Amino acid sequence: xxxxxxxxxxxxxxxxxxxxxxxxxxxxxxxxxxxxxxxxxxxxxxxxxxxxxxxxxxxxxxxxxxxxxxxxxxxxxxxxxxxxxxxxxxxxxxxxxxxxxxxxxxxxxxxxxxxxxxxxxxxxxxxxxxxxxxxxxxxxxxxxxxxxxxxxxxxxxxxxxxxxxxxxxxxxxxxxxxxxxxxxxxxxxxxxxxxxxxxxxxxxxxxxxxxxxxxxxxxxxxxxxxxxxxxxxxxxxxxxxxxxxxxxxxxxxxxxxxxxxxxxxxxxxxxxxxxxxxxxxxxxxxxxxxxxxxxx
Amino acid sequence: xxxxxxxxxxxxxxxxxxxxxxxxxxxxxxxxxxxxxxxxxxxxxxxxxxxxxxxxxxxxxxxxxxxxxxxxxxxxxxxxxxxxxxxxxxxxxxxxxxxxxxxxxxxxxxxxxxxxxxxxxxxxxxxxxxxxxxxxxxxxxxxxxxxxxxxxxxxxxxxxxxxxxxxxxxxxxxxxxxxxxxxxxxxxxxxxxxxxxxxxxxxxxxxxxxxxxxxxxxxxxxxxxxxxxxxxxxxxxxxxxxxxxxxxxxxxxxxxxxxxxxxxxxxxxxxxxxxxxxxxxxxxxxxxxxxxxxxxxxxxxxxxxxxxxxxxxxxxxxxxxxxxxxxxxxxxxxx
Numbered sequence: 001x002x003x004x005x006x007x008x009x010x011x012x013x014x015x016x017x018x019x020x021x022x023x024x025x026x027x028x029x030x031x032x033x034x035x036x037x038x039x040x041x042x043x044x045x046x047x048x049x050x051x052x053x054x055x056x057x058x059x060x061x062x063x064x065x066x067x068x069x070x071x072x073x074x075x076x077x078x079x080x081x082x083x084x085x086x087x088x089x090x091x092x093x094x095x096x097x098x099x100x101x102x103x104x105x106x107x108x109x110x111x112x113x114x115x116x117x118x119x120x121x122x123x124x125x126x127x128x129x130x131x132x133x134x135x136x137x138x139x140x141x142x143x144x145x146x147x148x149x150x151x152x153x154x155x156x157x158x159x160x161x162x163x164x165x166x167x168x169x170x171x172x173x174x175x176x177x178x179x180x181x182x183x184x185x186x187x188x189x190x191x192x193x194x195x196x197x198x199x200x201x202x203x204x205x206x207x208x209x210x211x212x213x214x215x216x217x218x219x220x221x222x223x224x225x226x227x228x229x230x231x232x233x234x235x236x237x238x239x240x241x242x243x244x245x246x247x248x249x250x251x252x253x254x255x256x257x258x259x260x261x262x263x264x265x266x267x268x269x270x271x272x273x274x275x276x277x278x279x280x281x282x283x284x285x286x287x288x289x290x291x292x293x294x295x296x
Numbered sequence: 297x298x299x300x301x302x303x304x305x306x307x308x309x310x311x312x313x314x315x316x317x318x319x320x321x322x323x324x325x326x327x328x329x330x331x332x333x334x335x336x337x338x339x340x341x342x343x344x345x346x347x348x349x350x351x352x353x354x355x356x357x358x359x360x361x362x363x364x365x366x367x368x369x370x371x372x373x374x375x376x377x378x379x380x381x382x383x384x385x386x387x388x389x390x391x392x393x394x395x396x397x398x399x400x401x402x403x404x405x406x407x408x409x410x411x412x413x414x415x416x417x418x419x420x421x422x423x424x425x426x427x428x429x430x431x432x433x434x435x436x437x438x439x440x441x442x443x444x445x446x447x448x449x450x451x452x453x454x455x456x457x458x459x460x461x462x463x464x465x466x467x468x469x470x471x472x473x474x475x476x477x478x479x480x481x482x483x484x485x486x487x488x489x490x491x492x493x494x495x496x497x498x499x500x501x502x503x504x505x506x507x508x509x510x511x512x513x514x515x516x517x518x519x520x521x522x523x524x525x526x527x528x529x530x531x532x533x534x535x536x537x538x539x540x541x542x543x544x545x546x547x548x549x550x551x552x553x554x555x556x557x558x559x560x561x562x563x564x565x566x567x568x569x570x571x572x573x574x575x576x577x578x579x580x581x582x583x584x585x586x587x588x589x590x591x592x593x594x595x596x597x598x599x600x601x602x603x604x605x606x607x608x609x610x611x612x613x614x615x616x617x618x619x620x621x622x623x624x625x626x627x628x629x630x631x
Contacts, residue, residue, distance in 0.1 A: 121357060183356075185399035192352055193413055193464070194386025203412075207403045 028283060035279025042273050046093040053086035057243045066259040076261040078252060087243035088266045092273075094238060095245050098155055099224045102162035103217055109163070110170025111213050115201050117171065118178025128171065135168035141230065148236045155238055158228050166220065170213045177209040211284075218281030222274040229270060245270055300327040301504050302351065302472055307364030309346050309355060311580065317362060318581030321346050322528040323605070324364070330471065333498060333505040335515035335536070337551070338525030341577060344508045347525070348474050350374075351506070352389055353381060368472070386417040390465030390503075394477035396457035400449040406433075406460050407445025413467045432463040435500070436493060455486035462493060469501050476508045491518050512555055516540055524548045527578040527588035529605045534614030544616035544623060547573075547589045587618065595622040 025033045045052060054072075061081035069076040075084035117128035143165060148157035181187055182205075190200040225245075231237045232246030245266050252262030304326040310317030321343040328334045336344045349355055351366055353373060366373040368384065376384060393399040401409060410429035414420045420428060426445070433441035436459040449457055458478060465473060475494065479487035495518055498505060509515055515522050516536055523533040524547065532545040543549040550573045575592035578584055584591070586601035593600070599620065607615035 185393040185395050186401045188354060188393065189391070189399050189461075189464070191354060192385055192389075192391040194382040194384070194417060196382070199416070204401050208401070 029286065031279045032283030035276045035281075035283065038272055038276030039280060042092060042269070042276065043096060045089055046096045049089040049093040053083075053089045055083040055086045057087045057090040058082065059086075066255060066262070068259075069261050069265070075265040076259065078248075078262045079255055079259070084248065084252075084262055084265060087248050088245065088269055091243040091245040091248050091266065092269060094155070094242070095225060095228055096273075098158060098228055099221055102159060102166065103221050103224050106163040106166030106220075107170050107213055107217050110167035111174040111206060111210055112202070113167060114171035114174025114176075115178045115205050115209060118175040119182055119197070119201050119205065121179075121182075125175070129175065132168040132171050132175075135165045136172070138165060140165060140227065144227070144231055145234075145236065148231075153236050153239055155228075155244075157236060158231055162224055162227065166224070169216070169220070173212050173216060174206075174209050177212060178205060181205055181209060215281055215284045218277045218284065221277050225270065225273060298329050301330045301332075301369060302326075302328040302506070303365070303367040304347065304351070305365040305367070307347065307350060307366065308362040309343070309350060309359055310362045311359050317360070319362070320359070320528055320580055321350070324525075324528075324530050325607070326523055326530065326533070328472065328504050328506060331498065331502050331504055332521065333494075333507060333519045335519035335522040336506065336508045336525060337510065337512060337515050337522060339510055339551075339577060341580070342525040343528040344510075344525045345476055348476055348506055348508050351472075351474060352385055352391055354391075387468045388470050389472045389474065390468070390470040391474040391476065392458070392461045392465045392478050394480050396454050396461055396481060397449075399461050400457060400464075402449055405446055405448055406452070407447075410445070410460075410464060410467065413464055417468050428467075432467055433460070436460070436463040436466075436497075437489075438463075453486075454482050455489060458482065458486075458490050459493065462490075462497065466497060466501065466503070469503070471503050473497070473503050473505045474508075475505060477510070478507070479514055480509070480511070487514065488517075494518060512540075512552060524551065527584075529588055529617060530607065531589065531605075531617040532615065533607065534610075538611070538614055542614075542623070544610045544614055544621060545589075545618045546593045546595050546622060548616075549623070550592075550594075589618075595620065 025036055028036075054074075059082060061077065061083075064073075064077050064081045066079055067073055067077040067081075073083050073085060075088060078084055078087070113128055113132075117125040140161075144157045144161040147161045147164075148154075151157055151160070187200065187205060190204050195204075228237060228244070229246030229249065232244040233250040235247070235250070237246055238244040248266045249263045249270075252259070252264075252266070256263050304324055307321060307324045308319060309321040310319045312318050324343070324347055326334065326336075326347070336348060338344045346355065346359065350361060351368070351373065353376075355361065361374055368388065371380075371384075373381075373384065400406065404412075407426070407429055410432055411422070411425040414425040414428050415422070418428075429445060430441045433444055438444050438456060438459055444452075449460070452460065462473075462478075473494075478494070479490050482490060491514060494505060494507070497503065505518075507515065507519060519536050521533065522536050522539055523530045524539075524545065525531065526547045532539065532543065532548045534544075539548065540552065543552055554572055573592055578588055578591075587593070587596075587603040587605065590596045590600040590603075597620065603617070603619060605617045607617050608619050608621075609615050610621065
């Protein structure tokens with residue numbers, strides 16, 4: 001496929017990227033296949049948690065406290081006799097929903113802000129870049145705690161805090177790419193053709209510079225998941241009795257020595273998600289998945 | 297003479313803020329009549345690209361027009377408001393660039409890019425724009441235009457891409473096309489085809505062309521008139537044939553002599569004169585007294601330090617910035 005990008009012979013017009021083929025992962029590097037499989041399985045598990053979970057996440061069973069993993073309780077039970085597997089599924093469900101939302105709410109804001117800064121330069125750039133610096137200088141978790149102090153405990157702190165700060169990194173990435181792209185003849189051409197600046201930035205620049213941000217967003221997904229887990233580990237996330245990976249792990253920690261599974265198995269799910277996303281991100285940066293990017 | 301379509305008058309462009317900007321273009325004056333093809337030739341850094349970019353107010357960041365005027369069809373381009381400027385760019389002046397590999401947006405099909413221009417700049421509907429895009433591709437000589445609409449830029453060869461770029465820039469049938477080194481990145485046969493296409497487009501649309509190049513051969517093939525730039529100045533202008541046959545400025549002569557001749561080379565390599573120009577062109581902002589070419593000029597004499605670089609008419613249509621006119625009084629010494 002990449003050969004077509006090199007040989008200048010006019011190839012027959014290509015169809016739209018074949019979503020089906022992409023989903024089947026044919027011809028993708030092994031890392032992407034493995035990563036996407038892991039992520040896909042976890043996302044499906046999260047979506048279908050209510051169907052997959054053998055028990056209600058809050059169902060107590062005092063005759064069965066801290067039971068070891070068994071066919072009945074795949075991940076064992078915790079100190080209230082709740083099924084850890086079910087709690088992990090529900091926890092994953094809410095965590096992934098939040099993490100995808102906060103990451104991909106921040107991305108477009110950041111990319112557009114960065115593109116605008118890089119395109120105009122001058123004082124526009126100065127203002128946006130200083131705001132970005134301030135955001136990046138702020139200790140993230142402190143900010144989230146501060147927001148939680150205002151909104152009260154619950155996932156709101158993360159829902160507001162992460163996009164509030166998270167856009168800044170995308171803005172910085174997009175700005176630096178825009179500085180290069182601004183000098184590209186095709187951007188000059190948008191001006192020479194009399195297009196509006198808005199059209200030049202949103203329609204012509206952004207689709208070319210979003211690729212880097214998409215790659216970075218896979219890393220950001222993991223960072224945000226960890227952040228969410230830390231916040232709920234600190235008791236500032238989803239409120240009991242509802243499960244979240246961080247709070248499940250936090251509760252299991254008390255019994256780590258005699259019932260390792262309560263904290264460890266949800267933790268491993270967290271790790272698996274991180275590894276899976278990281279592998280996909282690797283594949284993206286190889287440029288094989290998004291092969292129509294500016295740099296063929 | 298007919299009223300010129302474009303007039304560049306005493307234009308100076310400089311870089312850097314303050315009272316002492318570095319001057320890259322100095323007192324350049326140039327007229328283009330409707331339908332005329334004018335070449336702007338010179339080596340890198342002579343200010344030719346900057347001059348032509350200023351016509352569309354596309355001087356890169358950091359650069360600014362210090363003095364002078366650009367008038368297009370009676371309007372003062374440098375004083376146009378945002379809306380008027382956009383409409384000038386959209387409808388009346390088109391521009392193509394040196395590098396056809398990056399002058400099309402890599403993420404869009406060429407059909408989408410053509411249709412975008414037609415819809416935005418000519419207010420067409422989707423279906424009409426599609427038909428017109430096919431017609432545009434046909435006009436620039438792209439085979440199977442309907443199928444090519446679906447191609448991405450990377451699927452086309454350099455020459456094809458430049459053709460698409462020409463289609464894009466001429467979609468609104470502009471009255472002036474600025475071609476900034478349009479063939480430099482292409483091989484020689486493709487180059488000839490693109491130049492041929494430019495001539496054809498002139499015939500068909502009656503548009504004037506400002507062709508920038510460092511290659512005298514390219515200029516000679518298509519231009520009616522040519523202006524030679526050196527160190528930010530236009531040092532000589534005139535009709536292509538006379539200027540080619542009878543250059544009046546020492547720099548023009550040196551430039552023409554530095555074009556290697558294939559026939560001579562084929563006969564005997566040792567016979568090919570090494571006709572490079574000794575020395576180096578002035579650096580950006582370097583202020584020389586009098587003639588900028590004097591340090592490299594074989595005919596330099598003390599009076600050169602007092603030369604103003606204003607163009608002096610030589611004969612009927614030619615003008616040279618060299619008042620000493622060594623070729624009028626003495627026989628050529630160099631040959």
